[in-house]
Amino acid sequence: MEETKRMGSSSLASCFIFLLLLLPILKFGEGNTEALDESEEKKDPMLIKMVTKIDPKLIVFFTINDLKQGKKLPIYFPKRDPSKSPPLLPKQTPNSIPFSLKNLPQILSSFSFPHASPQAQAIQQSLHQCELKPIKGETKFCATSMESMLAFVTTALATKPPLKLLKTSHLTNSNVHFQNYTFLEAPKQIAVPRLVACHTMPYPFAVYYCHYQEGDNSVLKIALKGDNGDLVDALAICHMDTSQWSPSHPSFRVLNIQPGSVPVCHFFPSDDLVWVPQG
Numbered sequence: 001m002e003e004t005k006r007m008g009s010s011s012l013a014s015c016f017i018f019l020l021l022l023l024p025i026l027k028f029g030e031g032n033t034e035a036l037d038e039s040e041e042k043k044d045p046m047l048i049k050m051v052t053k054i055d056p057k058l059i060v061f062f063t064i065n066d067l068k069q070g071k072k073l074p075i076y077f078p079k080r081d082p083s084k085s086p087p088l089l090p091k092q093t094p095n096s097i098p099f100s101l102k103n104l105p106q107i108l109s110s111f112s113f114p115h116a117s118p119q120a121q122a123i124q125q126s127l128h129q130c131e132l133k134p135i136k137g138e139t140k141f142c143a144t145s146m147e148s149m150l151a152f153v154t155t156a157l158a159t160k161p162p163l164k165l166l167k168t169s170h171l172t173n174s175n176v177h178f179q180n181y182t183f184l185e186a187p188k189q190i191a192v193p194r195l196v197a198c199h200t201m202p203y204p205f206a207v208y209y210c211h212y213q214e215g216d217n218s219v220l221k222i223a224l225k226g227d228n229g230d231l232v233d234a235l236a237i238c239h240m241d242t243s244q245w246s247p248s249h250p251s252f253r254v255l256n257i258q259p260g261s262v263p264v265c266h267f268f269p270s271d272d273l274v275w276v277p278q279g
């Protein structure tokens with residue numbers, strides 16, 4: 001923690017953004033959790049190594065210049081079987097299991113995970129991520145129940161229910177996760193005044209990392225067709241200003257561009273939830 005405090009805010013932001021993007025990609029128990037060692041996340045050369053190592057799972061980025069009908073892009077699109085994902089627990093159950101780094105030994109023993117196991121490391125990283133202070137302009141919350149998620153979202157959106165939920169949908173079934181996709185039509189911008197994105201976190205029960213970020217973001221629906229015929233109704237977001245992002249943000253390496261040069265977009269995997277005000 002001391003080391004975290006000494007870090008400049010931009011490098012803290014870079015770790016934060018990097019892990020935030022990485023963690024939802026590494027599903028619980030299946031990810032390369034050793035790459036998430038806390039000492040590694042602070043060194044840029046290691047970040048580069050990690051990016052190389054986890055290719056092609058970071059192939060979710062594109063730039064605003066790609067937003068046109070007929071555009072063809074390689075995209076990593078995991079199709080996760082919802083029946084194999086941990087469910088969101090009813091409110092009282094997660095509350096009975098502590099959800100904080102200081103209770104890590106108790107959490108590990110309640111799930112019978114050995115201290116040095118990949119699962120233990122994933123739990124520790126998820127808790128660490130959830131307990132990091134928000135970056136400037138950001139409001140965040142790790143939700144362990146639908147009730148607590150909706151309470152956070154309604155407050156962050158400054159609205160009352162009902163809310164609208166946006167997601168990526170897979171319209172076809174296949175086990176191809178990485179391939180080229182073609183934009184079937186011009187992407188449709190969804191006009192939303194505010195949004196909260198909730199990303200799944202590696203954990204033995206469902207945990208959503210939800211955050212609201214100030215700034216100019218553009219939400220898009222893009223009809224995609226994979227080379228194998230897969231159809232995806234894809235949800236994406238474009239961040240219009242990346243000038244404050246760290247140069248080591250993985251999107252810049254993947255796209256080979258400089259911070260602030262061009263808006264950076266990314267697709268949401270189908271188990272991420274994007275909440276917006278209704279109507």
Ligand SMILES: *[C@@H]1O[C@H](CO)[C@@H](O)[C@H](O)[C@H]1NC(C)=O
Nearest residue numbers: 072073074075178179180227
């Ligand atoms: C996507 O298409 C390009 C150009 O046709 C090809 O070089 C590349 O290998 C393809 N990528 C995948 C993941 O199929």
